[in-house]
Every structure is written in structure tokens, then in C-alpha cells.
Amino acid sequence: MLVNGAVVAGKGASTARGRSADEIEQIRVLLQSRFEDLDREYEEAVAQNTRLRLVEIGDAAGDDQADSGSKTAERDAATSLLRTLLDRRTQAEHALHRLDEGTYGNCEGCSNPIPVERLEVFPSATTCVNCKQVRERRAS
Numbered sequence: 001m002l003v004n005g006a007v008v009a010g011k012g013a014s015t016a017r018g019r020s021a022d023e024i025e026q027i028r029v030l031l032q033s034r035f036e037d038l039d040r041e042y043e044e045a046v047a048q049n050t051r052l053r054l055v056e057i058g059d060a061a062g063d064d065q066a067d068s069g070s071k072t073a074e075r076d077a078a079t080s081l082l083r084t085l086l087d088r089r090t091q092a093e094h095a096l097h098r099l100d101e102g103t104y105g106n107c108e109g110c111s112n113p114i115p116v117e118r119l120e121v122f123p124s125a126t127t128c129v130n131c132k133q134v135r136e137r138r139a140s
């Protein structure tokens, strides 16, 4: 199937095999709204993070040990949320680019279109359910 992979990577290759224009539009809307949601959540998390840091700087003088410990935990949680959101936002962004290039939503295993229902739940999915199961069986 390596030959097939080369064709998919090639410019102008017809990769959206069996996918209708309606379906592509449906996926685009899906990804776009997901991207916007994540973008909004990310901006909120950034603002929250900034607030936590400002509070910390302002309070630093009179802090006792336990207090600054819980603040550190709070800040760590906010930072890790920030990373997660950024990751997801990047994934959605990549997916949109790949959709434009016509390489999005086709299974890496069998190169058939991944069902829209699956992409809806896992927009970053790169294989269909069958190929995923085959891979997992091989891995275990």
C-alpha cells in the first residue's frame, strides 16, 4: 500500500475518493466551529492565566507557605489547560488546511474516506475504525 500512499501525497492527486462536496462542506463547517470554540476557550484560558500571575505577584509579599502552594497548583492546572487547548486548536487548524488540500479525512490505512460521524467525534482521526482496530490488535 506504499504506492497508494505516494499517490495520496502527490500534488493534484484525487484523494477525496467517494466523498461528496456536501460532505466536505459539512466537515468544513464542523472543523471551523470547533476551531472557533477552541480559539475562544484558549483566549479565556490565557486571560485566566494572566490573572493568576498578577494575583501571585501582588500577593507574593505576605504569602504563607500553604497559600502559595495552592496557588502554584492552580497556576499549573491553568498552564496545562492552556497547552491542551493550544494542541487541539492546532489540530483543528491542520485539519482545515488538509481539507483544503484534499488530504483530510482519508484513512491512512486503507485510504478510504473516514465516515463523517467518526470525524465529528474525533476531528483529528487519521484512520477509519477498522484500520484503527487492526493497528491496535497488532500493537497488543
Ligand SMILES: [Zn+2]
Pocket (backbone or CB within 6 Å): 107, 108, 109, 110, 111, 112, 127, 128, 129, 130, 131, 132
Ligand atoms: Zn481504513
